[in-house]
Amino acid sequence: MSDSDSGPGPFSDADPAIRLDDVSLSLGGHSILDSVSVDVGEGTFVGLIGPNGAGKTTLLRTLNGALAPDEGSVRVVGEDVHALSSKAASRLVATVPQTTSVTFDFPVRDVVEMGRTPHRGRFEGWRERDDAAVESAMRRTSVESLSDRPVTEVSGGERQRVLIARALAQETPVLLLDEPTASLDINHQVRTLELVSDLVADGTTAVAAIHDLNLAAHYCDALVLLSGGRILSAGDPAAVLSEEHLREAFDAEAVVSRHPVTGSVYVTALPPSSDDANGRVHVVGGGGTGARALHLLSAAGYALSAGALNEGDTDAEAARRVGADLVTVPPYSPVDDAARAAVESRVEAADVTVVADVEVGDGNLANLEAAAEADRLVLVEERPFSERNYAGDDGFAVYERLRERGTIVEPSDLLSVVGELACDSFRERDDGADGTVDGGAGSGDADTGANDAESTHDDAGGDDTAADLFSD
Amino acid sequence: MSVRTRATTWSLGLSGLLLLVVVVSAGIGAVTIPPRTVAAILADAVPVPVGISLGGATVLPILGSVPTPTLEFVSPFAFSVPRPARIIVLSVRLPRILLAALVGFALATAGTVMQGFFRNPMADPSIVGVSSGAAVGAVATIVLSLSIPFGLEGAAFVSAVVTAFVVYLLASENGRTPVATLLLAGVAIQTFLGAVISFLLLQSGESLRQVVFWLMGHLAGATWSEVGMLTLVLPLPFVVLLVHARDLNVLLLGEEDAHALGIEVERTKQLLLATASVVTAAAVSVSGVIGFVGLVVPHMLRLLVGPDHRVLLPASALAGASFLVATDTVARSGGAEIPVGVVTAAVGAPFFLYLLRTREVRSP
Numbered sequence: 001m002s003d004s005d006s007g008p009g010p011f012s013d014a015d016p017a018i019r020l021d022d023v024s025l026s027l028g029g030h031s032i033l034d035s036v037s038v039d040v041g042e043g044t045f046v047g048l049i050g051p052n053g054a055g056k057t058t059l060l061r062t063l064n065g066a067l068a069p070d071e072g073s074v075r076v077v078g079e080d081v082h083a084l085s086s087k088a089a090s091r092l093v094a095t096v097p098q099t100t101s102v103t104f105d106f107p108v109r110d111v112v113e114m115g116r117t118p119h120r121g122r123f124e125g126w127r128e129r130d131d132a133a134v135e136s137a138m139r140r141t142s143v144e145s146l147s148d149r150p151v152t153e154v155s156g157g158e159r160q161r162v163l164i165a166r167a168l169a170q171e172t173p174v175l176l177l178d179e180p181t182a183s184l185d186i187n188h189q190v191r192t193l194e195l196v197s198d199l200v201a202d203g204t205t206a207v208a209a210i211h212d213l214n215l216a217a218h219y220c221d222a223l224v225l226l227s228g229g230r231i232l233s234a235g236d237p238a239a240v241l242s243e244e245h246l247r248e249a250f251d252a253e254a255v256v257s258r259h260p261v262t263g264s265v266y267v268t269a270l271p272p273s274s275d276d277a278n279g280r281v282h283v284v285g286g287g288g289t290g291a292r293a294l295h296l297l298s299a300a301g302y303a304l305s306a307g308a309l310n311e312g313d314t315d316a317e318a319a320r321r322v323g324a325d326l327v328t329v330p331p332y333s334p335v336d337d338a339a340r341a342a343v344e345s346r347v348e349a350a351d352v353t354v355v356a357d358v359e360v361g362d363g364n365l366a367n368l369e370a371a372a373e374a375d376r377l378v379l380v381e382e383r384p385f386s387e388r389n390y391a392g393d394d395g396f397a398v399y400e401r402l403r404e405r406g407t408i409v410e411p412s413d414l415l416s417v418v419g420e421l422a423c424d425s426f427r428e429r430d431d432g433a434d435g436t437v438d439g440g441a442g443s444g445d446a447d448t449g450a451n452d453a454e455s456t457h458d459d460a461g462g463d464d465t466a467a468d469l470f471s472d
Numbered sequence: 473m474s475v476r477t478r479a480t481t482w483s484l485g486l487s488g489l490l491l492l493v494v495v496v497s498a499g500i501g502a503v504t505i506p507p508r509t510v511a512a513i514l515a516d517a518v519p520v521p522v523g524i525s526l527g528g529a530t531v532l533p534i535l536g537s538v539p540t541p542t543l544e545f546v547s548p549f550a551f552s553v554p555r556p557a558r559i560i561v562l563s564v565r566l567p568r569i570l571l572a573a574l575v576g577f578a579l580a581t582a583g584t585v586m587q588g589f590f591r592n593p594m595a596d597p598s599i600v601g602v603s604s605g606a607a608v609g610a611v612a613t614i615v616l617s618l619s620i621p622f623g624l625e626g627a628a629f630v631s632a633v634v635t636a637f638v639v640y641l642l643a644s645e646n647g648r649t650p651v652a653t654l655l656l657a658g659v660a661i662q663t664f665l666g667a668v669i670s671f672l673l674l675q676s677g678e679s680l681r682q683v684v685f686w687l688m689g690h691l692a693g694a695t696w697s698e699v700g701m702l703t704l705v706l707p708l709p710f711v712v713l714l715v716h717a718r719d720l721n722v723l724l725l726g727e728e729d730a731h732a733l734g735i736e737v738e739r740t741k742q743l744l745l746a747t748a749s750v751v752t753a754a755a756v757s758v759s760g761v762i763g764f765v766g767l768v769v770p771h772m773l774r775l776l777v778g779p780d781h782r783v784l785l786p787a788s789a790l791a792g793a794s795f796l797v798a799t800d801t802v803a804r805s806g807g808a809e810i811p812v813g814v815v816t817a818a819v820g821a822p823f824f825l826y827l828l829r830t831r832e833v834r835s836p
Contacts, residue, residue: 066731090734104724104779114722118734
């Protein structure tokens with residue numbers, strides 16, 4: 001792919017594929033880029049991430065020479081892009097635009113052939129090497145079959161590939177892509193980025209503005225996080241995508257974990273102000289049995305806590321991903337007294353406690369015992385308890401207590417039952433705060449059996465004080 | 473089929489069509505002359521250079537008397553044709569027909585370039601105010617009885633080019649000329665010049681009829697000198713445009729893309745705009761404002777040959793020539809002479825609406 005003089009080879013500090021040195025740029029009096037300096041090594045795939053208006057597209061337009069910086073310099077394989085003619089610059093940098101205005105219905109092949117423009121003299125004919133470049137670009141992007149179709153009539157994903165083919169026909173050492181996955185379906189997103197990865201493996205240097213942080217983390221060798229025209233962080237995806245950086249750049253609460261399948265850094269944005277808005281729910285799970293409940297309840301806007309779980313447990317990962325307040329114990333260790341106390345305090349703080357269809361052994365029996373103290377308890381049952389009890393008679397005894405006090409639901413009913421119980425809890429809390437006693441009778445009607453036995457325990461928290469008032 | 477082959481094929485075909493239209497048109501009029509006779513007259517009239525002779529001598533200041541190289545022509549054919557027919561065709565009809573062909577060629581060329589330049593199939597050659605500018609120059613010359621070198625045509629040409637330049641300056645900022653701004657500046661200036669023309673019309677008095685005739689677009693009274701003028705002016709800009717056909721193709725993808733593909737966008741835009749404006753101004757200054765040729769012909773040809781300007785530009789130019797010769801024949805063959813602009817609009821508008829309804833006209 002590289003017909004540049006740098007040739008394929010290891011990344012050398014002396015002559016990186018792209019070197020931005022202290023680049024500043026204002027448009028219409030607004031500073032868009034502010035002292036941006038970054039080096040991109042040859043044969044790397046760099047993702048440009050950041051919120052809308054952070055300067056990603058502007059940075060790309062500075063890289064291909066469309067915009068000249070007010071200060072600083074942009075060097076591509078050692079050459080100052082803005083000192084070159086447009087033609088010379090287009091032999092170094094190819095750009096795949098986000099969209100292209102295709103008013104006139106050129107056949108796909110003609111559009112790809114336009115990629116040869118920077119290599120052709122005005123009076124020069126079409127040469128064999130032009131044909132070779134065009135054909136190889138079309139093969140790479142699998143658009144050969146579209147060759148004669150008007151570019152106005154191909155689908156969005158196909159058009160994206162045509163534009164990539166056009167850029168490949170330029171045979172440049174550096175490839176820029178502006179939101180290559182925007183407006184593509186999930187299959188085409190992946191195919192596009194796989195294609196770019198392949199090109200990078202062959203020695204091309206690619207810089208792409210990417211909105212989807214998880215795709216960026218998965219495919220890019222390095223990320224550059226822009227915020228307000230400055231580089232907030234640059235380097236390894238795992239280091240750039242920290243919760244702290246995301247909060248600062250996007251002003252959003254996000255949870256960073258590892259994707260269970262790909263192992264890439266995985267970012268989940270949380271809805272704003274989820275704190276207690278709908279109520280708190282504690283989930284007792286393990287081995288993946290609680291993951292669904294955690295995701296479901298998180299999506300429904302509950303503040304979550306979970307545990308105790310072994311570090312590394314699937315549910316622990318799920319809990320982290322949804323930003324739950326998590327109690328953990330080391331891998332393969334039983335729930336010790338400290339953890340049990342921590343769980344008890346979470347259960348007490350929660351409006352509703354959910355016990356998933358979890359397998360119970362001596363190690364995690366303490367979780368169930370803690371859950372038995374809950375005011376409002378929901379048991380998700382998919383299998384009979386006997387099939388998942390490894391704690392013998394103790395297990396049956398504790399579970400029997402849970403069943404007596406809790407509401408037993410099918411997985412599909414979980415959300416509606418939790419919603420009802422949380423409402424119930426809210427009403428009591430409000431009434432308690434108001435000091436009115438009249439609401440008590442009404443709240444009893446809505447009981448689904450969870451708080452009949454409420455008076456038997458726990459007189460600590462304010463919630464319970466309120467509850468006790470009605471339990472006469 | 474390669475682009476070059478397609479361009480050549482279409483150009484040859486449409487040249488043939490043009491020749492046919494010219495021959496048929498030259499036979500139509502108050503006196504009907506059969507096409508065979510016309511063909512014979514034309515063949516007789518075509519001079520064939522056979523050699524260079526150093527016949528006469530020119531006296532130059534320093535070198536003294538120098539033999540002048542002169543091309544020797546012979547007419548290889550000597551068909552016997554009645555003299556009146558020969559005079560009617562060569563002196564009366566042919567100047568007008570050739571002028572129509574040249575004006576049609578120019579307007580269709582400029583229209584094709586402007587539609588590509590503005591990335592809008594609805595653009596026409598006068599979109600940056602060239603026609604209004606020419607009209608102001610011409611009308612002012614008539615109404616104010618100005619006497620200027622090169623007369624009416626000169627005034628119209630200069631004011632047309634100046635107008636286009638003013639519109640360009642108004643739309644430019646920091647060395648960039650956004651196409652949308654250019655379009656709006658063109659509309660504003662056209663409106664303003666429209667007011668100037670209306671004002672001049674009010675002052676026109678006796679010359680009103682002459683002014684209106686000019687404004688409607690006309691080819692009557694065409695002379696060999698006008699034909700010669702356009703023959704001199706048009707080839708260079710046309711070749712310049714043809715050489716930039718590939719750049720125009722890339723510009724169709726949008727300026728950002730064109731830049732990324734190595735086009736010097738602003739410089740190319742300047743060149744295309746200036747050249748297309750000169751071509752339009754040359755046509756308008758001799759024939760007045762003839763509408764629809766520059767709009768309909770490129771559009772029609774784009775449907776036929778596709779959007780590639782390397783093929784479209786010559787094809788459109790030749791088709792424009794045939795179109796205007798044909799419509800002008802209709803204009804002059806009726807009982808009373810109708811301005812050709814009326815005929816092109818009357819033929820062009822319904823045809824354009826037909827295109828609009830039957831084919832999907834894409835606008836950005």
